Structure formats: structure tokens, C-alpha cells
Amino acid sequence: MLEIKGLTAEVDGKPILKGIDLVVPQGEVHAIMGPNGSGKSTLSYVLSGRDGYEATGGEALFHGQDLLAMEPEERAAAGVFLAFQYPVELPGVGNATFLRTALNAIRRAKGESELDAMQFLKLARERMKALSMNDEMLKRGVNVGFSGGEKKRNEILQMALLQPKLAILDETDSGLDIDALKIVADGVNAMRGPNFSALVITHYQRLLDYIVPDRVHVLMGGRIVRSGGPDLAKELEAQGYGAIQAAA
Amino acid sequence: MPAVTETIETVQAVTESTYKWGFETDIDMEFAPKGLSEDIVRFISAKKEEPAWLLEWRLRAFAAWQKMEEPRWPAVKYPPIDYQDAYYYAAPKQKAAPKSLDEVDPELLRTYEKLGIPLREQAILAGVEGAGETPADSRMPIAVDAVFDSVSVATTFKDRLEKDGIIFCPISEAVKTHPELVQKYLGSVVPQGDNFFAALNSAVFTDGSFVYIPKGVRCPMELSTYFRINAKSTGQFERTLIIADEGSYVSYLEGCTAPMRDENQLHAAVVELVAMDDATIKYSTVQNWYPGDAEGKGGIYNFVTKRGACRGARSKISWTQVETGSAITWKYPSCILQGEDSVGEFYSVAITNNYQQADTGTKMFHIGPRTKSTIVSKGISAGHGQNTYRGLVRIGAKATGARNFTQCDSLLIGDLCGAHTVPYIENRCLSAKVEHEATTSRIAEDQLFYCRQRGLSQEDAVGLIVNGFCREVLKELPMEFAVEAQKLLQISLEGSVG
Numbered sequence A: 001m002l003e004i005k006g007l008t009a010e011v012d013g014k015p016i017l018k019g020i021d022l023v024v025p026q027g028e029v030h031a032i033m034g035p036n037g038s039g040k041s042t043l044s045y046v047l048s049g050r051d052g053y054e055a056t057g058g059e060a061l062f063h064g065q066d067l068l069a070m071e072p073e074e075r076a077a078a079g080v081f082l083a084f085q086y087p088v089e090l091p092g093v094g095n096a097t098f099l100r101t102a103l104n105a106i107r108r109a110k111g112e113s114e115l116d117a118m119q120f121l122k123l124a125r126e127r128m129k130a131l132s133m134n135d136e137m138l139k140r141g142v143n144v145g146f147s148g149g150e151k152k153r154n155e156i157l158q159m160a161l162l163q164p165k166l167a168i169l170d171e172t173d174s175g176l177d178i179d180a181l182k183i184v185a186d187g188v189n190a191m192r193g194p195n196f197s198a199l200v201i202t203h204y205q206r207l208l209d210y211i212v213p214d215r216v217h218v219l220m221g222g223r224i225v226r227s228g229g230p231d232l233a234k235e236l237e238a239q240g241y242g243a244i245q246a247a248a
Numbered sequence B: 001m002p003a004v005t006e007t008i009e010t011v012q013a014v015t016e017s018t019y020k021w022g023f024e025t026d027i028d029m030e031f032a033p034k035g036l037s038e039d040i041v042r043f044i045s046a047k048k049e050e051p052a053w054l055l056e057w058r059l060r061a062f063a064a065w066q067k068m069e070e071p072r073w074p075a076v077k078y079p080p081i082d083y084q085d086a087y088y089y090a091a092p093k094q095k096a097a098p099k100s101l102d103e104v105d106p107e108l109l110r111t112y113e114k115l116g117i118p119l120r121e122q123a124i125l126a127g128v129e130g131a132g133e134t135p136a137d138s139r140m141p142i143a144v145d146a147v148f149d150s151v152s153v154a155t156t157f158k159d160r161l162e163k164d165g166i167i168f169c170p171i172s173e174a175v176k177t178h179p180e181l182v183q184k185y186l187g188s189v190v191p192q193g194d195n196f197f198a199a200l201n202s203a204v205f206t207d208g209s210f211v212y213i214p215k216g217v218r219c220p221m222e223l224s225t226y227f228r229i230n231a232k233s234t235g236q237f238e239r240t241l242i243i244a245d246e247g248s249y250v251s252y253l254e255g256c257t258a259p260m261r262d263e264n265q266l267h268a269a270v271v272e273l274v275a276m277d278d279a280t281i282k283y284s285t286v287q288n289w290y291p292g293d294a295e296g297k298g299g300i301y302n303f304v305t306k307r308g309a310c311r312g313a314r315s316k317i318s319w320t321q322v323e324t325g326s327a328i329t330w331k332y333p334s335c336i337l338q339g340e341d342s343v344g345e346f347y348s349v350a351i352t353n354n355y356q357q358a359d360t361g362t363k364m365f366h367i368g369p370r371t372k373s374t375i376v377s378k379g380i381s382a383g384h385g386q387n388t389y390r391g392l393v394r395i396g397a398k399a400t401g402a403r404n405f406t407q408c409d410s411l412l413i414g415d416l417c418g419a420h421t422v423p424y425i426e427n428r429c430l431s432a433k434v435e436h437e438a439t440t441s442r443i444a445e446d447q448l449f450y451c452r453q454r455g456l457s458q459e460d461a462v463g464l465i466v467n468g469f470c471r472e473v474l475k476e477l478p479m480e481f482a483v484e485a486q487k488l489l490q491i492s493l494e495g496s497v498g
């Protein structure tokens, strides 16, 4: 359960989030839509603890824990996963090494035993197969030379391996071809269950045909200006943000 | 606080407690009187029961040294060294040379145990969990020569190696058992008067390893020498000589550590390699001398001359170095590519943290036709560290079709440190091809955040990114040491974040 109350945040001294109230009950998937520059990525960074994205007021509780007081890696260990809008390249760092280091760090934090190279490879291959991914991707440097779509798929693979409790997907559908879109959606749907919730940030109704959200929220000017069921996304697609702005 | 500021602050916060090899062994030592003179040179030679020719050789070196001046061109700063205020010979007291490990002082054995160096022949390098994708299955035994201050205290697997005709022993022993080889090759690659520190070494060298691989033999295990400076106010001047005869192969590794002390101690080694037709020598170094404390107090001055001669056709010499320690590093492992189609390689990672300074690189002398060289240098600077790559590629008129490829990459952590690249290229052959690439980068905030979002601590994230940056070099190390080296890189930057 994620509970955000009156969250305000600034970047470079400039207020971006101006009082966000949002509750995502465990087991639910919520979509966030909103115009460019409205603060969607900022919200995802504030929730995951990126330097420079400072919460100035309000709170964000995750299963009762004060997220904003935690280090990024502590939030990750608590089960918060962010699929980046722009995944980062790590030259020379093998994807397999990276994924195993990450998985083991989280397992260690949870008091679980670490996986050795063989155990990890077995698990990774299983997960990749389920996502129809080629395990050639494991051998490459993290995101180095990956196409836009490959980077996004790599984010989903990481999610599938790390098994978070809360996944924030920041425009994971942007730049994906139709097959990749299905792979990403399948990856998220496979995780759906009572112990998983997600915040899906997207510009397109199309993704929500595959990942049907429990709720849709519209973020504009640093506030949630409207919330509704899956139909809200269709309404936005038809009418644009202008109508909402006028009504708000 | 932005990650970068945090990184800088924590780099500064590195304390000596991160140097895990800084303990001192309490053992009875024998010293030569302090200072340096012809008498001291005679004293060392007498201690080693050397033949007259070698004493003469040393005295010539000493005479040359007295007329020489310390090099001033490296981009490093340090107060004048008082060469009279140091011991040039320090050895653990032992009745006679130990014939087996059982005769070695248990205190020494414990020291090497603590350092993780296997002196028991069954022993293999303490199992460390592999960080790479390849499972660590094939752990080969490693033959070790352990040099403690001025003398070799143990050499393992000698008998096994002798079966293949391989000679692996302390150089002081080789002087007695194989004088013809030592006399023929000593100083043949690095002459006594080559430079200030090589001359000093030639006058007072005390021990080091000697390796001879006979024709057509592929050395069945890694050979390694482990250098330990223990005594106070003592310099270490070791001399290593490796000869690979026609068609042979050897992979050799040196490691080193020293206790933490407030004073600066001098380490001036000379390494000479000779490769005949079709022979290959792979020489790897993991240099972890005490770097000094966070304020720059203490640490080893590592002034080293390493040079290999590819005398034979199709011979190959490959230097790989991971330099994490020392207050100051001054070394340029070089290759003289004389034989036609011979190959020289230099793969280097140098880390400078706190107030460490490194001026390192290589020299590739292309003399024979179609000679090839590859240089890959990765410099990492953190804290107030200063890192200079200095390289020379010289292609002679007869080196037709010679090729060189050089790549120098610098990684900066924080903005108080510095990275400098000084490549010299002298090409006197039209058909030769020389390529040079250089980059400078920083660990980006988004890279750190990406790793931390996936659950890595800031420290592990820096370690991972740095290891990625050094990958091309680390993969050249023998596997067991690659894992060691990866850990060492991380430890050197420990506290740099967090």
C-alpha cells in the first residue's frame, strides 16, 4: 500500500509537485497520465529517492514506512522498483553481473541467501524465456548500444528478476513496437497479484488496453486534477488535456 | 546533498583503516648500518656471498649513480629524499637458509597467511567468490617466491617446476646455481646506468626472483613473487629477471604490501624480461603498497624500472598492471620490439585516491619489421589524487609495417583530483600506423542513482562502475587475480562514497 499525502517537491529550487494526494492499495495498478512537464517523472524520482528531487512537504508511506526518510537502496530493498524513462548506460559492466549484483544486494537486505553465478543464470534464463527475450542480452554491457526498445525491455527483465512490491513504470511503453509492448504488458500482468502494485506512467491509452488499470489519475501542473476508472484514459484520448484543464 | 558532493566528501573521509595489509610483523631482524656508501654495497655483496664479477658490477652501478640526478620530469611532487637516512639491507634472522617450509620462522608463515599468500604447496589462493559470469572452476596451483624486506624467505613448487627444466628461485640463489645465465642477462635489458633509480637498484639490490623457461616449455602454473616491506626506514630494492627461451610460455604475477607508517619508504625495483623466438611472457602486477593516510602522510615511493626485450621473431611480452597503492608511483613498463613480428602489450589500471600521485605509462620501441604494440591505460582519480599517463611510441626506420594502437581513458571522481595524458609519438617509418584515442569522464550521478535504485549501496555502485571502466584491463589478468584485483579496486575507493 502506497499512501501519498500533500506531497510537495522542488527541483533546483523550483516547485514542481504542488501537493499530491494518492493512495495505491496493495494489489492494484494505477495509471498516471498528464502533459509533458507536468511532474510525472519528478514524482517517480521523489518516490525512489533521487538526489536533487527534494520533497519539501507532505509524506509518502509504503506499508507504513516513511519512504522519504530512506536511502534509494533501502527503498529498493523494501520493494520499490523504478523502470526509468531513460535507462542509464553502464559501459563495461556486464548485464548479468549487474543484475546478479542487484538481485543479491536485495536478497541480502531481506536476509535471504545470495545466488551464485550458476543459480543466477538459471533464474535469469527462466525469466527471459517467460518474457520472450533472447539471453544474448545478458552478455552485453548494461544498456550499452541497446536500442530504445531493448532498453525498455531490459527494465522489465530487471523488474521480473527483482520481484518488487511496487513498480513505477515511467513511460516504459514509449518507443516500443507492438510486439515489445505486449511483452512489457505481459511482464507486468504476470506480476499482478495481492502482493504487487504498480504506478504506470504513460501518454497512451494503447498500453492500458493491455495493462488494464484499476484507477487512472491525471497529473497537471504538479497536482492530481482528476481520478477515475479505465474509461478516463479513453476520455483523455478523445478530448485531450484541454477539456480537463477547463473543467478543473 | 547531490551525489557528487557526497562522493567527494566520502572520498576525503577514507582513513587508513581501509588499508587491510598495514600490520607489522614482530620478528628479529638483521640490518646493515644506515646509509649508502661503497662499504654498504660491499656489505650486501658479502652477505649474499657473491662472486667477484657481481661485486664489480654493483660498484660500477654505484659509481654511476653517484654522478646521476633524480629525474625531475615526472608530474609528481615530493620532498627531497635523504638517501643516507635509510637501511639498504634488512633480513629476518635465520640460522641457515631454510631447506623446507618447516624451517621457515612460523612468524613469517603467519604473516603470509594473514596476507592470503599460499606458501603451503597444496594451498591455492583463498577462495573468493567470483564476481564475473564464469564459474571459478579450474583453480591452478600457483608457485610463489616470497620476498620479505631484503631476502627471499620461501619459494614453492620448485621441485615440480624443475621436472620441466624450469628454474624459479631467488635471484641471490641463481647467482650461485646458474651464474652463466645471470651473468649473461643481468643488465642486458636495463643497463646499470639506465636511470637514477635503476642505477641505485643495481648497486644495492638484495633479492627478487629469477625465472628461466627452457625451449619449447609451457610453464604449467602461474609463477608469482610476493613482496613485503616490513622493517622501518628500509628501502626495498628487488631485482627480477625472467628469460623465456624459444617457443616457451610463462605467466608471472607480482604482488606487494607494506605496513602503515608515517614515514615514506622507497621501493626501487628493476624487472628485466627477455623473450626469444616465439616465446611469450605475460607479466602481471597487482601493486598494493601502503598509499599513505588520508592526509597524504606516509606511504611507499614506488620508483620502478620494468623493461622487456622481445629479442626473437614472433615473441610477445604483455604487461598488465593494477596499481592501487603507493604514495607515488613512477613506472613505465616497456617493450623493446626487436624481433620481427614481435608483439608488445601494456594494460594498465592506476588508481589515485586522497593524496596519491601516479605518473605511469609505457614505452614501445618498434625496431623490427611488422612489430605490433597495444596500449590500454585506465586512470582513476579520486580525492586529491593526481594521475598522469605518460607514454612513448617510437618507431624506427626499419620497422616497416609496424602498428601501434593506444587508448587512454581517465575517470574522475570529484573535482579536486586530476588526470593528465602525455603521449609521445616518434615515427620514422612511412609504412607504420599509429593510432591514439583518449577520453576523460566522470562517474555520472544518473549512473549511481540507477545502481542504487536497483539496491546497490553507493559504495558497491562505484565499485561496479569502476570495474566496468577497467574491464578491458582486468580481463587480461589471470582469473584468480582478476577477482582479487576487482576487490582491491573497490577497497581502494572504499569510503569514497556512502
Ligand SMILES: Nc1ncnc2c1ncn2[C@@H]1O[C@H](COP(=O)(O)OP(=O)(O)OP(=O)(O)O)[C@@H](O)[C@H]1O
Residues within 6 Å of the ligand: A011, A012, A016, A034, A035, A036, A037, A038, A039, A040, A041, A042, A043, A052, A085
Ligand atoms: N533536473 C532538472 N532540472 C531542472 N528542471 C527539471 C529537472 N527535472 C525536471 N525538471 C522540470 O520539472 C518539470 C517536470 O518534469 P518531469 O520530468 O517530471 O515531467 P514529466 O511529466 O515526466 O514530462 P514528460 O511527459 O515529458 O516525461 C519540467 O518543467 C522540467 O523541466
Ligand SMILES: [Mg+2]
Residues within 6 Å of the ligand: A040, A041, A042, A085, A170
Ligand atoms: Mg517524464
